[in-house]
Amino acid sequence: MTSSVAPSGRLAIFPGSFDPVTNGHVDIILRGARLFERIIVAVLVHGEKTPLFTSDERVAIIREVFHEYPNIEVDVFDGLLVEYARRRRASAIVRGLRAVSDFEYEFQMALMNRHLEPTIETVFMMPAEQYTYLSSRLIKEVFQLGGEVSGLVPPAVERWMRVKADGG
Ligand code: PNS
Numbered sequence: 001m002t003s004s005v006a007p008s009g010r011l012a013i014f015p016g017s018f019d020p021v022t023n024g025h026v027d028i029i030l031r032g033a034r035l036f037e038r039i040i041v042a043v044l045v046h047g048e049k050t051p052l053f054t055s056d057e058r059v060a061i062i063r064e065v066f067h068e069y070p071n072i073e074v075d076v077f078d079g080l081l082v083e084y085a086r087r088r089r090a091s092a093i094v095r096g097l098r099a100v101s102d103f104e105y106e107f108q109m110a111l112m113n114r115h116l117e118p119t120i121e122t123v124f125m126m127p128a129e130q131y132t133y134l135s136s137r138l139i140k141e142v143f144q145l146g147g148e149v150s151g152l153v154p155p156a157v158e159r160w161m162r163v164k165a166d167g168g
Helices: 023-035 055-065 081-087 100-116 136-144 155-165
Strands: 011-016 038-044 072-077 092-096 121-125
Touching: 011 023, 011 081, 023 038, 023 092, 023 121, 038 055, 055 072, 055 155, 081 100, 092 100, 100 121, 136 155
Parallel strands: 011 038, 011 092, 038 072, 092 121
Antiparallel strands: none
């Protein structure tokens, strides 16, 4: 049997809205960075209608979090994810699975993406158990209602959230 490895065979994309990035995302990104040669955290530009952070702010925050990791790149994308992955010559899409409730949506997306681009594989990873209940939506809600989010998001996110709350 012959095997061939594409030049960028170990580049993965971790796509998402990241509004904001949580410690659950951070956990998955670090796992991905250990598994793949390089991982691109790809921020969707036109996702939610009224995001808390602009895509530029989300990119700046994630870059700040991972500035010490040379194999973690942060970028933006718009349009079809598989088009972006193809353009970047990635071989895999990484997604996190927190609970069974994530499964159906993720399964549909993975199979649709495979239909659109059969050469790109979706790889699922589970975050550490203490992050399985985290979501960007809940973080925003808790923060906006005055709850404590430290330990659930990187310190940089907390700082940027405080700036937003102060009207920044
Ligand atoms: O963090 P999220 O919001 O769960 O990420 C969802 C995301 C960005 C991965 C998904 O909405 C996406 O890939 N959007 C790009 C448009 C696209 O390719 N749609 C078809 C996917 S099957």
